[in-house]
Amino acid sequence: MNLVCYDTETTGLDLWGKDRMFSFSACDLEGKAEVYRLGRDEGAEEALRSLFNGDRSLICHNVKFDLKASLKHLQDWDLLDRISFHDTSLQSKILMNNHPNHKLKNLCFELAGFPKDDEEAIWKVMKGRNTMEDFSRVPEDLMDEYQKRDVQRCALLHRFFYPKIERDARLRDIYRSELDLIPTTIRMERRGSMIDFGKAAELIFDLETWTEQARAAIIFEAGKDINPASQDHIRELLFNKLGLPVLKRTAKEGKESTSKDVLLELRDKHRVIDEILKFRSFSRGITTIRSYMDFADEEGAIHPDINTCGAITGRESCSKPNLQNVSKEGVLLNPFPIPARRIFRPRPGMVNFHIDYSGIEMRLLVHYAREPELIEVLNRDGDVHLPGTLAFYGDEYRGADKERKKVLRGAAKNMNFAVCYGAGPKKVAEGLGMGVNKGLKRYSQYKERFPKLVELNGTISSRVRKEGQIKTTFGRPIKLPRNMGYMGVNYLIQGTAAEILKRSQPRIDRYLRKATGDEAGILLPIHDELVIEYPIKMLRDAPEILGNVRDLMIDFSIFSVPLEVDIEISLNSWAEKKPYKLRLAS
């Protein structure tokens, strides 16, 4: 296939809104480049069309962006199914996950000494202008030269990276799955998640009232007009004026920390603490909800930017706005939550399904530890935290009432994780809440029963020291500093879970489009969860269709433990999710 490096220039980054492409450049792998400016160059439109309709494979750095810009201009989103492409940014992320930014210019400079000063002239020109992101105002000859350099950089990277991926079957598979996720993600962004402007405005109104009340209370306690948003002012109030104890210091500057966990400890020492917590939560809530409203289009839909490989572990990330951290109610240790999920709702005529992998973290820990008893428990769909609970608490658990059982199981569950992430006997004994001697004894009993689980951290840690990386079951390498072995287990679990969710999405996308004629579709991935929109008129078929989605999500034969999902449905808002049963219990 004919390989062509391709790069677009746009008036800005808001491609789902006001911005558009105004130019593009292309070159072959030898670096022979051409630049076209739409509306200036004869034949630009035709050249663009031939790039997308011909028998070509486009190579881009951040291909999602160039595809969005191009298909928006061509007004032909069906091309997503047909176009073949490469992405040098993804190649870099797979081969060197720990690179700090994967920027085109930096990579070419670092890998090949390709000078990166060619943009300076452009910035000089932009300096006097107030529309910073609008490159279409840069003099055309300068711009042409700059664009040529960029596609040539892309060619350089492809020639450097791609052979390394191509010659390793596992890397090839990972790369293929990453590329497969791109069109699926563009379709999600295009749909967008809906907010209710009225509800948002109401919420902001309430939050403003509560913020001002908290501000007034704090100023009253301070006895002077301070800014509650200023950490310096709060520090002065808490630790000088009121003389409260310093429980923690900040990492870089060693100042008295005023973080939430500190404030929660000091909560019963003075009534101003709660007012500070309220002020922080409510004022943050206002700016967050405002930003949601600002990002929404006329319909009320927010089209975020989903980065399919945004984290060093391979996780996805989300920005402008980040819809992966919409705050929710009912969180332990958050006394004044913002009910932001109430303003997110299904499109008219739709419901949302929220499908999350149940207990995927513990399942993968058991898989990687190869702990036989727990593998067996998972295979018969048992409670994976119960054996640990019994090992830690024994008869104390058996003889407890229902409420007490819940508490003990919760503590044991915590310690199951803690042990895997490297907690020592002392920490575990402490976490069990039973006195050190007894706790230490129970820890050693636990260790005898689940030796593999207890050894996991050490095993991975020494692998990190030796190899400077870990590999997920799929074969994705995740590099980390050799002296940071304690992070290995976390990277392994996070990276594997990410890959599972990422591989399930294109399958689901293809299936839903076929089964519902493009009516149902994914809206958002949230690390171990997918939000899906689904037409109300097809709800009768939902048990079957969601059942098939479930099957696609858990179909991974390479693990020694089974996967499972929980499904919830929301009709009115993301704050009102109800369990959804695939079929009536028989």
Add this chain to the structure above:
DNA sequence: AAACACGGCGCG
């Protein structure tokens, strides 16, 4: 005015 570092905090 813009860019940066920092602490802080929401989610997973």
Add this chain to the structure above:
DNA sequence: AAAGCGCGCCGTGTTT
């Protein structure tokens, strides 16, 4: 000697 980590985004305060 050690329960861990990943993001994006905000306001303050400082530097350029």
